[in-house]
Amino acid sequence: MTSPDTANDFVFKEIPGGVTAPKGFRAGAISCGIKNPTATRLDLALIASDLPTATEACFTTSRVKAGCVRVSQQHVKVGDVRAIIANSGNANACTGPQGIRDAKAMTKATAEKLGVKMRQVLVCSTGIIGMPMPIERIVPRVGDLVASLNLEGSEQAEQAIMTSDTKPKTVAIEVECEGQTFRVGGIAKGAGMICPNMATMLAFITTDAKVDQSELKRATQAAVEQTFNRITIDGDTSTNDTVIVMSNGASDVPLIKSKSPCTEIFRAALRHVMMQLAKMIVSDGERVTKFVEIRVQGARTYQDAKAVAETVAKSMLVKCSWHGGDPNWGRVMHAVGYAKARIREELVDIYFGGLCATKGGLATNTPVKELEKVTAKPKFTVTIDLNLGDASYNVFTTDLSEEYVDFNSSEYSAAIHAKRQTGLA
Amino acid sequence: MTSPDTANDFVFKEIPGGVTAPKGFRAGAISCGIKNPTATRLDLALIASDLPTATEACFTTSRVKAGCVRVSQQHVKVGDVRAIIANSGNANACTGPQGIRDAKAMTKATAEKLGVKMRQVLVCSTGIIGMPMPIERIVPRVGDLVASLNLEGSEQAEQAIMTSDTKPKTVAIEVECEGQTFRVGGIAKGAGMICPNMATMLAFITTDAKVDQSELKRATQAAVEQTFNRITIDGDTSTNDTVIVMSNGASDVPLIKSKSPCTEIFRAALRHVMMQLAKMIVSDGERVTKFVEIRVQGARTYQDAKAVAETVAKSMLVKCSWHGGDPNWGRVMHAVGYAKARIREELVDIYFGGLCATKGGLATNTPVKELEKVTAKPKFTVTIDLNLGDASYNVFTTDLSEEYVDFNSSEYSAAIHAKRQTGLA
Numbered sequence: 022m023t024s025p026d027t028a029n030d031f032v033f034k035e036i037p038g039g040v041t042a043p044k045g046f047r048a049g050a051i052s053c054g055i056k057n058p059t060a061t062r063l064d065l066a067l068i069a070s071d072l073p074t075a076t077e078a079c080f081t082t083s084r085v086k087a088g089c090v091r092v093s094q095q096h097v098k099v100g101d102v103r104a105i106i107a108n109s110g111n112a113n114a115c116t117g118p119q120g121i122r123d124a125k126a127m128t129k130a131t132a133e134k135l136g137v138k139m140r141q142v143l144v145c146s147t148g149i150i151g152m153p154m155p156i157e158r159i160v161p162r163v164g165d166l167v168a169s170l171n172l173e174g175s176e177q178a179e180q181a182i183m184t185s186d187t188k189p190k191t192v193a194i195e196v197e198c199e200g201q202t203f204r205v206g207g208i209a210k211g212a213g214m215i216c217p218n219m220a221t222m223l224a225f226i227t228t229d230a231k232v233d234q235s236e237l238k239r240a241t242q243a244a245v246e247q248t249f250n251r252i253t254i255d256g257d258t259s260t261n262d263t264v265i266v267m268s269n270g271a272s273d274v275p276l277i278k279s280k281s282p283c284t285e286i287f288r289a290a291l292r293h294v295m296m297q298l299a300k301m302i303v304s305d306g307e308r309v310t311k312f313v314e315i316r317v318q319g320a321r322t323y324q325d326a327k328a329v330a331e332t333v334a335k336s337m338l339v340k341c342s343w344h345g346g347d348p349n350w351g352r353v354m355h356a357v358g359y360a361k362a363r364i365r366e367e368l369v370d371i372y373f374g375g376l377c378a379t380k381g382g383l384a385t386n387t388p389v390k391e392l393e394k395v396t397a398k399p400k401f402t403v404t405i406d407l408n409l410g411d412a413s414y415n416v417f418t419t420d421l422s423e424e425y426v427d428f429n430s431s432e433y434s435a436a437i438h439a440k441r442q443t444g445l446a
Numbered sequence: 447m448t449s450p451d452t453a454n455d456f457v458f459k460e461i462p463g464g465v466t467a468p469k470g471f472r473a474g475a476i477s478c479g480i481k482n483p484t485a486t487r488l489d490l491a492l493i494a495s496d497l498p499t500a501t502e503a504c505f506t507t508s509r510v511k512a513g514c515v516r517v518s519q520q521h522v523k524v525g526d527v528r529a530i531i532a533n534s535g536n537a538n539a540c541t542g543p544q545g546i547r548d549a550k551a552m553t554k555a556t557a558e559k560l561g562v563k564m565r566q567v568l569v570c571s572t573g574i575i576g577m578p579m580p581i582e583r584i585v586p587r588v589g590d591l592v593a594s595l596n597l598e599g600s601e602q603a604e605q606a607i608m609t610s611d612t613k614p615k616t617v618a619i620e621v622e623c624e625g626q627t628f629r630v631g632g633i634a635k636g637a638g639m640i641c642p643n644m645a646t647m648l649a650f651i652t653t654d655a656k657v658d659q660s661e662l663k664r665a666t667q668a669a670v671e672q673t674f675n676r677i678t679i680d681g682d683t684s685t686n687d688t689v690i691v692m693s694n695g696a697s698d699v700p701l702i703k704s705k706s707p708c709t710e711i712f713r714a715a716l717r718h719v720m721m722q723l724a725k726m727i728v729s730d731g732e733r734v735t736k737f738v739e740i741r742v743q744g745a746r747t748y749q750d751a752k753a754v755a756e757t758v759a760k761s762m763l764v765k766c767s768w769h770g771g772d773p774n775w776g777r778v779m780h781a782v783g784y785a786k787a788r789i790r791e792e793l794v795d796i797y798f799g800g801l802c803a804t805k806g807g808l809a810t811n812t813p814v815k816e817l818e819k820v821t822a823k824p825k826f827t828v829t830i831d832l833n834l835g836d837a838s839y840n841v842f843t844t845d846l847s848e849e850y851v852d853f854n855s856s857e858y859s860a861a862i863h864a865k866r867q868t869g870l871a
Contacts, residue, residue, distance in 0.1 A: 085783025085791045085807070115779045117792065117808045150776025151809050260780055337762070337846070351575025354540045355685055358510025366510045367542065382510070383542045384576050421762070 031289045033194040039175030042193035042206035043229035045071045045271030049169030050181035053162045055155055056110030056148060065159060066181035067166050068225055069104040069135060072269040075234045076102035077241040078143065079249075081262040088113045088120025088154075090261060092128060093143040097265075100234070103137045105225055105265055106166070107145040108159065109184050109210070112221060114260035115151040123154040130163035145263050147184055147210060147221040179208040182223055186210050190301040196230075196290045198283035203230035203272035207294045211302030221261040222249065224298055230287055231270030233278040240288045241266045248295035252303050252417045266291065300417060309419035311343045312400040318413040319406040325362035326414035329405060332360035340421035348392035350378040357405060368408040374401050456714045458619040464600030467618035467631035468654035470496045470696030474594030475606035478587045480580055481535030481573060490584060491606035492591050493650055494529040494560060497694040500659045501527035502666040503568065504674075506687040513538045513545025513579075515686060517553060518568040522690075525659070528562045530650055530690055531591070532570040533584065534609050534635070537646060539685035540576040548579040555588035570688050572609055572635060572646040604633040607648055611635050615726040621655075621715045623708035628655035628697040632719045636727030646686040649674065649723050655712055656695030658703040665713045666691045673720035677728050677842045691716065725842060734844035736768045737825040743838040744831040750787035751839035754830060757785035765846035773817035775803040782830060793833040799826050 041048050050063040078097045080090050096102070106127050113120045128142040135142070146154070169177070179189045193206035207226040232240070245264055270276075277287050304312050315334050320326035333339055336356040342349035350371045357364055371379035374395035376387050395401050466473050475488040503522045505515050521527070531552050538545045553567040560567070571579070594602070604614045618631035634649040657665070670689055695701075702712045729737050740759050745751035758764055761781040767774035775796045782789055796804035799820035801812050820826050 083780070083783035084789050085779050112776075115776055115791070115804070115807055115809070117806070150780060151804075152776075260783060351537075351540055351577075354510050355508070355575060358508035358685060364509050366540070379540070379576075381542070382540055384540070 031286060031293070033196060033290060033293050036193050036195050036204070038173070038193045038206055039179060039191040039208050040068050040206045040225055040227045041172055041175040042195075043204040043227045043269070043271065045229055045269045046206075046227045046267070047071070047170040047172055048174035048178040049166060049171055050174065050177040051162055051166050051169055053158050055108050055158065058155070058158065063177060063181035064108055064110045065162065065166055066107045066178035067104060067131065067170060068178055068227065068267075069170055070102075070227070070267055070269045072271055073101045074103065074267045074269045075232055075237045076100070076143075076265065076267045077234075077237045078263060078265045079241065079245050081259060083260055085115065085260050087146060087261045088116055088124040089127075089144040089146045090263065091121055092124040093145065093263065096128065096140045096143055099140045101141055102143055102267060103141040104131055104135055105143045105145060105267075106131045106163075107147075107178075107182050107223060107225070109147050109182050111146060111148040111152055111154050112150045112261050113146040113154045116153055119153060123156040126156055126160055127163070130160045131167070134164050134167040143265060145182075145223050145261070145265075147182065147223055147261055150260060175206065175208060179210075182208070182210045184210060184221075186305055188301070188305050190298055190305070192294050192297040194290060194294060196286055198274055198286050201272060201274040203228060203274040203283075203287075205230070205290045205294045207298050209298040209302060211305065221259045222302060223261070224249065224264045224295070226264070226266045226291070226294055228266070228268045228291070229271035230268055230274050230283070231272070231276045232268040232287065233276060236278050236284065237266060237268055239279070240291050243288065244292040244295045247292055248299040251415060252299050264295075303417045303419055306419045309421075310399065311420035313343055313418050313420070314402040314415055315418060316402060316404045316413065316415045317407065318404065319408045319410060320412040320414070321363050321407075321410040323412045323414065325364075325407070326412045328362040329357055329360045329364065329407065330414045330416045332356050333403070333405065334416045334418040337421060340419070343396065343420035346393060346397045348373050348378060348389060348396045350384070353403065353405065354379065354382065363409065364407050365409065370406040370408065372404040372406075456711060456718070458621060458715060458718050461618050461620050461629070463598070463618045463631055464604060464616040464633050465493050465631045465650055465652045466597055466600040467620075468629040468652045468694070468696065470654055470694045471631075471652045471692070472496070472595040472597055473599035473603040474591060474596055475599070475602040476587060476591050476594055478583050480533055480583065483580070483583065488602060488606035489533055489535045490587065490591055491532045491603035492529060492556065492595060493603055493652065493692075494595055495527075495652070495692055495694045497696055498526045499528065499692045499694045500657055500662045501525070501568075501690065501692045502659075502662045503688060503690045504666065504670050506684060508685050510540065510685050512571055512686045513541055513549040514552075514569045514571045515688065516546055517549040518570065518688065521553065521565045521568055524565045526566055527568055527692060528566040529556055529560055530568045530570060530692075531556045531588075532572075532607050532648060532650070534572050534607050536571060536573040536577055536579050537575045537686050538571040538579045541578055544578060548581040551581055551585055552588070555585045556592070559589050559592040568690060570648050570686070570690075572607065572648055572686055575685060600631065600633060604635075607633070607635045609635060609646075611730055613726070613730050615723055615730065617719050617722040619715060619719060621711055623699055623711050626698040628653060628699040628708075628712075630655070630715045630719045632723050634723040634727060636730060646684045647674065647727060648686070649689045649720065651689070651691045651716070651719055653691070653693045653716070654696040655693055655699050655708070656697070656701045657693040657712065658701060661702055661704050661709065662691060662693055664704065665716050668713065669717040669720045672717055673724040676840060677724050689720075728842045728844055731844045734846075735824065736845040738768055738843050738845070739827040739840055740843060741827060741829045741838065741840045742832065743829065744833045744835060745837040745839070746788050746832075746835040748837045748839065750832070751837045753787040754782055754785045754789065754832065755839045755841045757781050758828070758830065759841045759843040762846060765844070768821065768845035771818060771822040773798050773803060773814065773821045775809070778828065778830065779804065779807065788834065789832050790834065795831040795833065797829040797831075
């Protein structure tokens with residue numbers, strides 16, 4: 022049993038600083054009462070590059086896209102992005118043409134204060150769906166937001182994009198290559214039940230490596246596939262999910278193209294930063310208590326392995342058994358059985374941690390008490406070997422807790438009632 | 447807004463008696479301590495026809511099939527089924543060749559005591575997956591089981607197949623046609639969270655109408671598609687799901703073929719019985735508190751309508767909002783957006799009950815307090831109009847409750863520990 026995820030042989034030096042660890046990036050945040058005008062938490066963030074950038078972004082594949090997503094998708098095409106403005110408290114989704122106007126107004130105000138073009142600003146939002154943006158509380162404050170930019174502002178920016186996240190999600194690394202160093206830093210927010218119904222995930226990554234646009238696209242797409250896409254179920258994306266990678270070339274490392282001396286280490290560094298953020302997002306899932314890696318191996322094809330891993334990961338009955346620390350391999354078999362993949366019941370092996378619970382589709386003699394020692398842990402791995410081929414896939418997921426249900430049972434009513442109390446609805 | 451499900455114009459007279467309401471059927475049950483040797487609840491049921499039958503069955507599409515399913519699939523092909531033996535407390539799934547031997551042993555013992563061939567007996571099991579059948583406690587008791595058969599035994603049989611069901615599920619109707627009457631009766635068990643992870647569903651239906659085998663197949667498949675398949679998500683079937691329809695011709699209604707005078711009313715009667723049972727299963731889902739019908743209309747194709755309905759029905763975030771009585775139409779939009787179907791955000795209308803919450807993808811002015819009056823009810827309908835075409839689909843689903851999670855978090859450990867306490871593990 023080896024991990025299907027052994028691509029990364031590099032060891033990276035972690036440093037503080039998040040998105041402002043790489044040279045030439047500043048960040049800041051302010052509080053403008055987006056969710057609730059009387060609240061004082063940070064809710065509007067800005068990340069800016071002092072230098073021209075190559076920027077690549079991945080957006081939600083949902084057919085219901087937030088206004089900010091539609092605007093950012095257009096802007097990123099033009100190139101040389103200089104800033105990302107992002108808010109929490111309102112998703113600006115299902116808000117129609119007004120939502121697009123509001124998103125544009127945010128980029129316009131930011132561009133004016135930064136002295137760049139509107140198209141050089143991307144915009145992201147996270148929060149409740151279907152409520153108009155309180156744009157009148159945002160635009161007049163963009164001057165203050167720009168004034169808040171500083172070389173150590175990553176933590177404030179991270180605070181401002183958090184919603185139900187309980188912990189900030191930040192990472193930065195320093196990488197040596199060709200006698201020079203470059204840095205990659207990132208911040209993210211997640212916290213909705215990531216799998217299968219991801220609440221909005223935002224991740225902003227900066228690097229002072231100088232990266233050719235087409236290489237940046239390739240590296241970003243590959244890294245997202247191996248990290249953020251492993252914590253979500255294909256197709257189950259939110260209206261707002263966005264990953265943005267900005268490269269400004271402020272370091273002295275030579276230009277990274279498809280086959281430069283630093284290409285491999287850059288790709289690994291980007292993947293490392295994304296993987297750290299992805300794992301932080303799962304670990305901090307709304308009211309979850311278990312972090313479970315599901316590894317499928319021995320599949321006929323990559324698609325089969327992926328289908329099995331995702332089906333098991335999103336089975337409510339399996340998630341409930343994780344929650345109780347119950348090594349219920351029968352429920353795993355049940356989910357394997359209805360996955361849209363080729364499997365043969367009599368060949369399936371299931372391991373909890375390193376312990377074989379199921380061999381050839383049948384219970385083993387491994388004592389349940391031993392299996393329970395694995396599933397009692399806050400973090401464990403379930404390996405499913407289909408014994409049909411060489412393809413593998415892994416996903417990171419969580420249990421399903423009573424608290425998750427309670428937490429998610431009254432968002433809309435609560436938001437409307439809060440608005441009414443403050444005289445806004 | 448009309449229901450997509452208007453096919454049934456017949457009104458049926460409900461009668462007591464379940465599967466023993468039709469003439470020529472007997473049922474019975476005994477307690478043989480399958481789950482726990484010291485327990486006294488009924489856990490082994492038998493339904494028998496005194497006359498030859500035409501019998502049709504639909505089984506799980508899971509690739510992981512219980513031993514009883516594999517055996518019944520073979521037996522039903524031979525025709526003239528005379529009996530169904532069914533147990534609760536153990537699913538006989540993931541039990542390998544021994545599970546098949548155990549299932550065959552159950553049919554063999556039953557056949558011997560009834561004086562029929564082994565192949566004329568079907569066998570069904572429901573309960574925990576992955577534990578060997580306590581066949582030594584079952585086979586010696588089959589004589590007692592056969593002795594328990596009686597003309598009013600439907601209720602006992604129903605009791606014996608219940609697992610976590612809190613209510614028995616039974617229905618019978620009397621139908622007039624061509625100056626004669628025939629009856630259709632059924633019992634079912636469900637109770638796992640039906641959607642998306644159906645626990646085992648079993649449904650046994652009897653009729654004393656005389657039905658041609660090919661018409662019975664057509665009628666059964668069509669009725670299942672419009673009833674039981676509307677409470678489950680395509681592919682998300684358990685290892686044991688089974689629906690069996692037995693027709694013994696004990697009534698005087700003339701033979702029903704594809705175009706006989708009584709064909710349409712027979713089809714409607716079968717659909718009616720299945721629909722009643724399907725709704726009872728959803729209403730009695732494990733620890734659920736809401737019964738929600740999701741109607742999708744205006745889709746380009748049937749497949750699109752189905753994909754949207756099922757995606758909304760299985761969204762955990764949507765289910766949590768039902769639980770809290772939260773009219774969170776934004777979450778419905780979010781799920782519509784990631785369904786694998788053609789939708790246009792700006793055309794989507796959403797209704798709670800008869801109230802329009804969303805028009806053209808945007809919030810309406812309907813007061814949230816009015817919407818909350820709908821979602822506060824234990825039973826309501828959510829209609830999603832895609833405004834793209836004429837296709838429609840509907841599913842019946844439930845909320846997701848804290849109690850469901852708790853209830854499903856320790857099944858396997860609890861079963862193993864119970865076995866250990868009774869000296870069996």
